[in-house]
Amino acid sequence: MKAIVTGGAGFIGSHLVDALLDENIEVTVLDNFSTGRQENLSHISNKIKLVECDLSINSDWNRHFKNVDWVIHLAALADIVPSIQQPESYFRANVDGTFNVLQASKKSEVNRFIYIASSSCYGIPDNFPTSESDEIRPQYPYALAKRMGEELVMHWANIYNFPALSLRFFNVYGPRSRTSGTYGAVFGVFLGQKLAGLPYTVVGDGEQTRDFTFVTDIVEAILTAIKSNVTKQIYNVGSGKTVSVNRLVELLGGKKINIPKRPGEPDSTFADISKIRSELDWEPQISIEEGVAEILKHIDYWKNAPVWTPEKIATATKDWFRYLS
Numbered sequence: 001m002k003a004i005v006t007g008g009a010g011f012i013g014s015h016l017v018d019a020l021l022d023e024n025i026e027v028t029v030l031d032n033f034s035t036g037r038q039e040n041l042s043h044i045s046n047k048i049k050l051v052e053c054d055l056s057i058n059s060d061w062n063r064h065f066k067n068v069d070w071v072i073h074l075a076a077l078a079d080i081v082p083s084i085q086q087p088e089s090y091f092r093a094n095v096d097g098t099f100n101v102l103q104a105s106k107k108s109e110v111n112r113f114i115y116i117a118s119s120s121c122y123g124i125p126d127n128f129p130t131s132e133s134d135e136i137r138p139q140y141p142y143a144l145a146k147r148m149g150e151e152l153v154m155h156w157a158n159i160y161n162f163p164a165l166s167l168r169f170f171n172v173y174g175p176r177s178r179t180s181g182t183y184g185a186v187f188g189v190f191l192g193q194k195l196a197g198l199p200y201t202v203v204g205d206g207e208q209t210r211d212f213t214f215v216t217d218i219v220e221a222i223l224t225a226i227k228s229n230v231t232k233q234i235y236n237v238g239s240g241k242t243v244s245v246n247r248l249v250e251l252l253g254g255k256k257i258n259i260p261k262r263p264g265e266p267d268s269t270f271a272d273i274s275k276i277r278s279e280l281d282w283e284p285q286i287s288i289e290e291g292v293a294e295i296l297k298h299i300d301y302w303k304n305a306p307v308w309t310p311e312k313i314a315t316a317t318k319d320w321f322r323y324l325s
Helices: 011-022 038-044 060-065 080-085 087-107 141-159 186-196 215-227 245-252 274-280 288-297 310-316 318-324
Strands: 002-006 026-031 049-052 070-073 112-118 164-169 200-203 233-237 256-259
Touching: 002 011, 011 026, 011 038, 011 215, 026 060, 049 060, 060 087, 070 087, 070 215, 080 087, 080 141, 080 318, 087 112, 087 141, 112 141, 112 215, 141 164, 164 215, 186 200, 186 245, 200 245, 215 233, 215 274, 233 274, 245 288, 256 310, 310 318
Parallel strands: 002 026, 002 070, 026 049, 070 112, 112 164, 164 233, 200 256
Antiparallel strands: none
16 A cells, blocks of 8 residues: 655654554655654654655656555645735645645546645634534635635545545644744644743633644544545544633643734634544544643653744734734
């Protein structure tokens, strides 16, 4: 068996590569290292084929799709503020890149294609937990571009009978989560602050809740989906629970300060996972308590992460308030 993982040097991708190798699957990673890190794959570098490339531009990376069985398309630009500031880059990476990977996969007649979508497509939902049938209303260019990629994949599945599924992830966390210079996911921000001995910057009153899903559960969902015979479906992937940001602070330990609530952010993210439970028999296993304990064992990974202060956050999110208010 052969698999391609786009974005395989990233947070989720590198964990997925580990799992595929454990199942004796030959893995090729395609990554441009915009957010992925060589160090995420250093422990297995002699066991994989690693190709540095830009998927938004067709080039000889296409040749690696020959005789490939599975393609898992994780490669994407993430984060809210940069997508507002650089919408063209996000369109190229998340839409053009997806189109090119789809075409290469279709031409090579791969057996399975998994698209990694985002729960950000729901925007600010009306219903909690939020199901796959709830309204799609992206709030910013990143969410829109990821949704457009998903529409491409589902269209190919329906028109060309392409063997694809889409998985919408909710608030993934765990070892190797991103440490880039962009202000983004709460775990990366908080862990950098913890190492620096600074208080956690809690947005609003901290009572907002998130469906924090541990990365090993996410990887197991991907493997379950790709081994199934189901196609042309979209599945939420979450923990089945919500946790407040204040509870996360309690688990991490330390002081906090509050910063202004931001527009365009939901008060809750909460996945309805009844569909993936019933159709694919997948179930999350890791509680937030277990997940935080595991991530703290690996906290040195964030020693070079940017340290965010309220002043730096205010500067970084200025366009957030400007465009989303």
